[in-house]
Amino acid sequence: MAEVIWGLATSHVPSIGAAMDRGKTEDASWKDLFDGYAPARAWLAEHRPDVAIVIYNDHANGIDLDVVPTFAIGTSDHYDVADEGFGKRPVPDVVGHPELSLHLLESLVDEGFDLTVFQELDVDHGLTVPLSVWTPDPGEAWPCPVVPILVNVIQYPQPTAARCYALGQALGRAIASFPQDLKVGVLGTGGMSHQLAGARAGFINPEFDAMFMEAVETDPERLTALSRQDYVREAGSEGIEMIMWLVMRGAMRAEVTKVHSHYFVPASNTAAAVALFDNRAPATA
Amino acid sequence: MAEVIWGLATSHVPSIGAAMDRGKTEDASWKDLFDGYAPARAWLAEHRPDVAIVIYNDHANGIDLDVVPTFAIGTSDHYDVADEGFGKRPVPDVVGHPELSLHLLESLVDEGFDLTVFQELDVDHGLTVPLSVWTPDPGEAWPCPVVPILVNVIQYPQPTAARCYALGQALGRAIASFPQDLKVGVLGTGGMSHQLAGARAGFINPEFDAMFMEAVETDPERLTALSRQDYVREAGSEGIEMIMWLVMRGAMRAEVTKVHSHYFVPASNTAAAVALFDNRAPATA
Amino acid sequence: MSSPTAGAPTGGGRVDVPGTPIFDGATSRRGIRMNKMFMSLRTAEARERFTADEAGYCASFGLSAEQQRAVLDRDWQAMIDLGGSIFYVYKLAMMDGRSMQYLGGVFTGTSEEEFLAALRAGGRRG
Amino acid sequence: MSSPTAGAPTGGGRVDVPGTPIFDGATSRRGIRMNKMFMSLRTAEARERFTADEAGYCASFGLSAEQQRAVLDRDWQAMIDLGGSIFYVYKLAMMDGRSMQYLGGVFTGTSEEEFLAALRAGGRRG
Ligand SMILES: [Fe+3]
Ligand SMILES: [Fe+3]
Numbered sequence: 001m002a003e004v005i006w007g008l009a010t011s012h013v014p015s016i017g018a019a020m021d022r023g024k025t026e027d028a029s030w031k032d033l034f035d036g037y038a039p040a041r042a043w044l045a046e047h048r049p050d051v052a053i054v055i056y057n058d059h060a061n062g063i064d065l066d067v068v069p070t071f072a073i074g075t076s077d078h079y080d081v082a083d084e085g086f087g088k089r090p091v092p093d094v095v096g097h098p099e100l101s102l103h104l105l106e107s108l109v110d111e112g113f114d115l116t117v118f119q120e121l122d123v124d125h126g127l128t129v130p131l132s133v134w135t136p137d138p139g140e141a142w143p144c145p146v147v148p149i150l151v152n153v154i155q156y157p158q159p160t161a162a163r164c165y166a167l168g169q170a171l172g173r174a175i176a177s178f179p180q181d182l183k184v185g186v187l188g189t190g191g192m193s194h195q196l197a198g199a200r201a202g203f204i205n206p207e208f209d210a211m212f213m214e215a216v217e218t219d220p221e222r223l224t225a226l227s228r229q230d231y232v233r234e235a236g237s238e239g240i241e242m243i244m245w246l247v248m249r250g251a252m253r254a255e256v257t258k259v260h261s262h263y264f265v266p267a268s269n270t271a272a273a274v275a276l277f278d279n280r281a282p283a284t285a
Numbered sequence: 286m287a288e289v290i291w292g293l294a295t296s297h298v299p300s301i302g303a304a305m306d307r308g309k310t311e312d313a314s315w316k317d318l319f320d321g322y323a324p325a326r327a328w329l330a331e332h333r334p335d336v337a338i339v340i341y342n343d344h345a346n347g348i349d350l351d352v353v354p355t356f357a358i359g360t361s362d363h364y365d366v367a368d369e370g371f372g373k374r375p376v377p378d379v380v381g382h383p384e385l386s387l388h389l390l391e392s393l394v395d396e397g398f399d400l401t402v403f404q405e406l407d408v409d410h411g412l413t414v415p416l417s418v419w420t421p422d423p424g425e426a427w428p429c430p431v432v433p434i435l436v437n438v439i440q441y442p443q444p445t446a447a448r449c450y451a452l453g454q455a456l457g458r459a460i461a462s463f464p465q466d467l468k469v470g471v472l473g474t475g476g477m478s479h480q481l482a483g484a485r486a487g488f489i490n491p492e493f494d495a496m497f498m499e500a501v502e503t504d505p506e507r508l509t510a511l512s513r514q515d516y517v518r519e520a521g522s523e524g525i526e527m528i529m530w531l532v533m534r535g536a537m538r539a540e541v542t543k544v545h546s547h548y549f550v551p552a553s554n555t556a557a558a559v560a561l562f563d564n565r566a567p568a569t570a
Numbered sequence: 571m572s573s574p575t576a577g578a579p580t581g582g583g584r585v586d587v588p589g590t591p592i593f594d595g596a597t598s599r600r601g602i603r604m605n606k607m608f609m610s611l612r613t614a615e616a617r618e619r620f621t622a623d624e625a626g627y628c629a630s631f632g633l634s635a636e637q638q639r640a641v642l643d644r645d646w647q648a649m650i651d652l653g654g655s656i657f658y659v660y661k662l663a664m665m666d667g668r669s670m671q672y673l674g675g676v677f678t679g680t681s682e683e684e685f686l687a688a689l690r691a692g693g694r695r696g
Numbered sequence: 697m698s699s700p701t702a703g704a705p706t707g708g709g710r711v712d713v714p715g716t717p718i719f720d721g722a723t724s725r726r727g728i729r730m731n732k733m734f735m736s737l738r739t740a741e742a743r744e745r746f747t748a749d750e751a752g753y754c755a756s757f758g759l760s761a762e763q764q765r766a767v768l769d770r771d772w773q774a775m776i777d778l779g780g781s782i783f784y785v786y787k788l789a790m791m792d793g794r795s796m797q798y799l800g801g802v803f804t805g806t807s808e809e810e811f812l813a814a815l816r817a818g819g820r821r822g
Contacts, residue, residue, distance in 0.1 A: 059783045060735050070399035085738040085787050102595040109442040110582025114355035114399035156720035157394040160707030197782040199715035201803040204819020227707045237716050266815040344657045345609050370612040370661050387721040395708025441594035445581030482656040484589035486677040489693020512581045522590045551689040
């Protein structure tokens with residue numbers, strides 16, 4: 001059976017990728033963010049999974065608005081890095097894991113999650129920036145194959161936080177029932193608070209973010225009780241994408257151990273954060 | 286509030302449309318089928334809804350295999366009739382009802398159905414043949430606007446019968462909560478038993494079809510207990526599309542009154558059927 | 571583990587019925603280039619280009635050598651075996667003026683007439 | 697009426713927060729031609745065609761007259777009001793060498809520098 005060994009929550013702001021691609025990580029405006037990644041990266045380098053599941057959303061790069069799926073999964077063996085309008089990021093294309101993708105699809109549909117299947121998909125910064133946060137220097141290839149799971153967070157009505165958490169719980173069961181022994185890392189991406197448009201553009205809410213960061217570790221059910229209105233009001237119209245962290249969290253055990261977290265304002269217009277959770281029961285003393 | 290006034294279950298075999306388009310409905314091989322439609326058409330002509338919801342699947346005309354949604358809804362004000370490879374059917378394009386579409390979408394997503402939204406969609410025989418079964422001579426326009434709801438019945442894993450029925454029940458609640466007074470007709474399309482490929486091609490199962498026809502009226506829950514394996518074995522690999530009748534049935538009252546039904550073998554390779562149900566409580570005597 | 575969804579706990583699982591091709595995810599992955607090619611044949615312009623150079627047209631869609639051979643030879647069973655969906659394969663059959671009953675004859679090892687007669691007699695039984 | 701789905705009964709409903717555009721279904725329907733045009737600008741070839749004839753390019757995507765005016769005038773607020781999604785509108789801003797902080801200044805009635813300073817000071821509060 002496959003096992004989730006860790007969960008990594010991280011913002012996927014494009015400028016984080018751009019700062020890395022352009023060698024600006026030591027600049028004054030970025031150094032604290034990247035220094036904050038270091039302990040997570042060091043731990044992750046020691047805990048390499050066989051496959052990673054990345055929960056993310058597309059931003060007008062791989063999917064157009066004529067088709068807007070609430071939840072989708074890629075089943076390909078290869079995902080091209082999208083050209084978002086300024087050339088492809090200088091990072092490797094993404095290798096897929098179709099066998100795991102199809103197993104997850106079948107399990108999730110059988111549990112009543114109405115996934116859309118992408119057999120072809122270009123992946124944008126929503127997926128590649130989290131891979132870069134994890135692995136700054138991938139060389140020729142990312143550390144392992146990836147299964148992309150997409151969530152509609154852009155067009156109302158987004159799935160509820162409770163539905164995202166339920167999807168994560170079903171995902172955890174689906175992973176556990178995969179017949180092969182695989183170590184799995186799960187990435188929940190996006191957030192934290194931010195708003196790009198409107199008179200409230202530039203909105204950041206560190207109190208809400210702190211509450212969310214604490215609760216996602218210790219009391220995720222609390223976050224499932226919040227409505228769309230709560231998320232948009234407290235986290236901003238784009239901060240609602242934090243519901244994707246709940247998919248990751250749902251796939252993990254009730255008790256997880258935080259390895260490291262870091263919070264930084266601003267990455268572009270966003271409160272950027274990283275939080276890494278160990279999913280294996282603490283070793284008995 | 287909107288109200289479902291009737292449910293119409295009907296096969297959507299392309300040759301039924303072709304027979305109508307080519308004036309062959311009086312031919313020996315077709316006459317019994319079209320005579321069987323007459324009582325339903327007569328009743329429907331007296332019970333015209335303000336909007337119709339058509340549950341159907343696409344057949345390689347409006348959607349390609351790179352994106353396969355389990356459940357989807359169209360939200361457009363206009364759906365072109367697809368050219369399936371032999372010219373467009375000589376029938377009107379389909380007018381949409383975006384306000385109802387968006388209301389249904391919001392209600393269904395809030396109830397935990399993970400719909401995909403189609404803002405643009407060409408509709409194929411899966412949708413237009415049922416409209417022709419209902420209205421053989423539409424003239425310039427179909428009787429009312431249409432909301433298309435699509436179900437993946439072509440690529441395993443299809444949604445379960447139970448999930449389709451649950452979608453229908455939620456659809457019924459969503460219709461009831463629409464703020465405008467609208468009379469709604471619901472069409473569940475596809476079936477009955479048939480199989481197009483494999484050594485079992487040409488398979489027809491009238492006993493299963495008779496059981497299904499009876500149970501969809503009086504005991505639909507019984508049909509939700511059947512597995513994918515049951516449907517494919519008993520109804521054929523394409524007959525599984527009868528799960529779409531359950532979406533229609535779920536949107537209706539527990540007790541419905543059958544107005545008319547008819548069963549005919551073969552329309553092409555298919556056991557063709559029509560079944561019309563009145564959803565309004567019988568008038569008190 | 572709770573029951574997460576109404577309409578979920580029953581009815582799932584894999585399908586395996588003798589004589590019945592199941593168009594599942596692995597099959598669809600195998601056939602996607604070929605099925606996309608079939609779907610393209612909806613337009614007259616594409617049908618003309620296909621007819622003018624079948625092999626070149628197949629190659630432009632990235633079909634495997636086996637798939638291309640099946641298409642050029644009109645080996646309908648092989649198209650299904652190599653990942654074709656019957657709804658997509660049928661686009662090519664229509665182009666050739668072949669009916670679904672002709673294909674049924676091919677799949678069952680009988681003639682179109684015999685297949686049609688079996689349907690008219692109430693269909694074949696599993 | 698039963699509870700049909702875990703994760704369903706809580707958390708739904710409409711969203712209405714002052715100063716916060718909600719990209720809902722009606723908005724997306726209004727903006728789809730314009731948003732498709734913005735998305736097309738990912739390729740250099742499309743950007744060149746757009747630059748050579750902005751009005752003609754807009755017309756080829758079927759923008760409304762108001763939408764076309766908003767695009768040609770770089771009226772960013774109007775693009776949002778007329779159904780633009782910020783992620784799509786941003787494709788045009790990038791072409792023009794404008795940052796998301798520039799847009800933030802436009803939306804909040806301040807300069808890019810002031811907007812950036814507010815972010816650096818911890819962000820704006822609702
Ligand atoms: Fe995002
Ligand atoms: Fe069908």
